[in-house]
Amino acid sequence: MDQITVNNSEIKLKQGDITDMEVDAIVNAANAQLILGSGVAGAIRIKGGPKIQEECNQIGGTFVGGAVITNGGDLKAKHVIHAIGPRLGEGDEDQKLKNATLNSLKLMDEHGLSSIAFPAISTGVFGYPIDKCAKIMISTTKEYLKNDTQIKEVIFCLYTSTDFEIFDKFLN
Numbered sequence: 001m002d003q004i005t006v007n008n009s010e011i012k013l014k015q016g017d018i019t020d021m022e023v024d025a026i027v028n029a030a031n032a033q034l035i036l037g038s039g040v041a042g043a044i045r046i047k048g049g050p051k052i053q054e055e056c057n058q059i060g061g062t063f064v065g066g067a068v069i070t071n072g073g074d075l076k077a078k079h080v081i082h083a084i085g086p087r088l089g090e091g092d093e094d095q096k097l098k099n100a101t102l103n104s105l106k107l108m109d110e111h112g113l114s115s116i117a118f119p120a121i122s123t124g125v126f127g128y129p130i131d132k133c134a135k136i137m138i139s140t141t142k143e144y145l146k147n148d149t150q151i152k153e154v155i156f157c158l159y160t161s162t163d164f165e166i167f168d169k170f171l172n
Contacts (some may be wrong), residue, residue, distance in 0.1 A: 006145040015164040018157040019047045022076045024113035029080035029121045039124040048073030065099030085122030101140040115153040134170040
């Protein structure tokens with residue numbers, strides 16, 4: 001696991017399944033309707049049980065670049081933060097991805113949480129390039145952690161070794 005320290009926080013990289021992470025919150029790369037479909041969301045739906053989708057249904061949805069928080073259901077993580085990343089080609093994708101990352105981190109502080117695991121948001125069915133994703137998510141996180149925050153640990157949990165290597169390049 002590669003890592004750097006920013007103020008009193010650590011940014012770490014891990015290769016693996018985000019649904020197995022023991023953190024305060026894992027991030028779901030969600031759609032605006034908060035329907036847990038396939039990819040990371042599908043894994044969260046399967047391992048987390050129906051409670052998460054039920055809470056998503058009560059919330060109803062949010063905007064691209066936004067983030068909402070639900071319980072973690074049967075997951076090891078206590079919460080799921082549903083961050084709505086951009087679809088490639090919809091316009092202003094870089095800013096929307098930055099906002100999805102930033103809004104997830106802000107929810108951590110609002111709820112007094114200290115550890116979070118992110119996937120590579122929007123790089124699956126939404127088609128966003130992994131190298132741009134890594135650059136934006138890591139730089140946004142570094143910038144946020146320079147401020148006053150109780151977040152102690154931000155983990156980018158990448159499913160493939162290729163994704164891990166790309167994030168590793170931008171972390172160091």
